[in-house]
Amino acid sequence: xxxxxxxxxxxxxxxxxxxxxxxxxxxxxxxxxxxxxxxxxxxxxxxxxxxxxxxxxxxxxxxxxxxxxxxxxxxxxxxxxxxxxxxxxxxxxxxxxxxxxxxxxxxxxxxxxxxxxxxxxxxxxxxxxxxxxxxxxxxxxxxxxxxxxxxxxxxxxxxxxxxxxxxxxxxxxxxxxxxxxxxxxxxxxxxxxxxxxxxxxxxxxxxxxxxxxxxxxxxxxxxxxxxxxxxxxxxxxxxxxxxxxxxxxxxxxxxxxxxxxxxxxxxxxxxxxxxxxxxxxxxxxxxxxxxxxxxxxxxxxxxxxxxxxxxxxxxxx
Ligand code: GLY
Numbered sequence: 001x002x003x004x005x006x007x008x009x010x011x012x013x014x015x016x017x018x019x020x021x022x023x024x025x026x027x028x029x030x031x032x033x034x035x036x037x038x039x040x041x042x043x044x045x046x047x048x049x050x051x052x053x054x055x056x057x058x059x060x061x062x063x064x065x066x067x068x069x070x071x072x073x074x075x076x077x078x079x080x081x082x083x084x085x086x087x088x089x090x091x092x093x094x095x096x097x098x099x100x101x102x103x104x105x106x107x108x109x110x111x112x113x114x115x116x117x118x119x120x121x122x123x124x125x126x127x128x129x130x131x132x133x134x135x136x137x138x139x140x141x142x143x144x145x146x147x148x149x150x151x152x153x154x155x156x157x158x159x160x161x162x163x164x165x166x167x168x169x170x171x172x173x174x175x176x177x178x179x180x181x182x183x184x185x186x187x188x189x190x191x192x193x194x195x196x197x198x199x200x201x202x203x204x205x206x207x208x209x210x211x212x213x214x215x216x217x218x219x220x221x222x223x224x225x226x227x228x229x230x231x232x233x234x235x236x237x238x239x240x241x242x243x244x245x246x247x248x249x250x251x252x253x254x255x256x257x258x259x260x261x262x263x264x265x266x267x268x269x270x271x272x273x274x275x276x277x278x279x280x281x282x283x284x285x286x287x288x289x290x291x292x293x294x295x296x297x298x299x300x301x302x303x304x305x306x307x308x309x310x311x312x313x314x315x316x317x
Contacts, residue, residue, distance in 0.1 A: 007279055008044040008045050009294070010037050010181070011282075011294040012061065013180045013273045014061060014066070015178055015227050019288040033304075039056075039057075047186060049187075050185035053191070054181045055112045058108035058180075059109070062105065062106050062107070062195055069083065069178060071141045072141065073198070074199070076198065081141050082124065083100070083104070084210045085107035085210060086098075086193065087191070088191065088216055090277075093218070093220070095213060096117070098114070100123060100124040101122075104141075107127075109136070153201060177291055178195070178226075180226070181193050182273055190220070191223060193216070193225065194211075194226065196208050196227075199229065209231075221277050222246040222252070222275065222277065225274070226239050228287055233268075241259055242255055253312070256282055259284070260312050261310075263310075279316075280315065281314070284312035285310065289308070291304060294315065
């Protein structure tokens with residue numbers, strides 16, 4: 001018999017935003033997400049701790065150029081990539097992260113290193129100094145596609161306020177979106193990680209939600225990672241809001257419904273994924289699409305075919 005408190009669960013996301021126009025593009029995203037959620041699940045199933053599985057999962061997604069984190073991050077207004085990432089250990093209730101780091105392949109590795117540090121969230125200069133101290137090789141995360149997109153915006157005199165957070169499939173290579181991973185390991189411990197290249201085209205110094213409790217939060221009861229417009233996520237304090245509602249005894253589906261109804265009333269544009277200690281898989285969105293996939297312990301599923309607009313889901317343990 002499956003012990004529901006020991007059954008491994010995984011949910012990941014690769015962004016939220018406007019609808020994908022092309023079915024082929026959607027299927028390519030689905031294949032990527034399913035492959036990666038299964039790789040993370042297999043690692044957790046082999047006995048790895050939730051924190052290690054989350055770091056591993058974030059690395060996989062940071063390496064995938066179709067997602068807006070690590071390699072393939074969108075460029076800021078000045079044509080540079082600055083990435084942010086956070087990691088939170090639910091059992092220890094401890095968050096660490098980096099804000100606006102450049103020239104590293106895996107911002108999540110810096111967040112992981114900072115878990116045992118006295119100073120646990122570092123901004124640009126400090127993050128890059130840490131990368132140097134750790135001897136991380138210099139890495140250029142700018143892809144040709146991202147550079148071309150930025151050059152096009154430049155030619156158009158930067159009419160748009162940000163890059164699209166989810167790709168339009170007119171360009172089959174263009175896929176964008178913050179990434180996130182939530183795992184409950186075989187000991188029932190929760191962990192969450194989020195990594196992003198930001199909104200794209202933002203002002204220098206703009207701070208993403210991803211390395212704040214608004215975008216990444218966990219305790220012993222629940223863990224949540226958010227994606228979408230960072231300012232909207234910060235204004236709702238979405239990840240912490242969901243986790244604390246569940247910790248205070250609100251049923252997970254009620255916490256989701258209430259939080260996303262409030263967000264809809266406030267015209268927010270975002271999505272979130274999460275897990276509870278009891279093994280419920282959670283997701284919600286106000287945006288057209290949420291690119292999320294999950295492993296229940298027996299089956300793989302995703303949110304890619306959900307109708308546009310506000311939707312929430314709970315797959316019970
Ligand atoms: N959610 C990612 C960002 O807005 O930076």
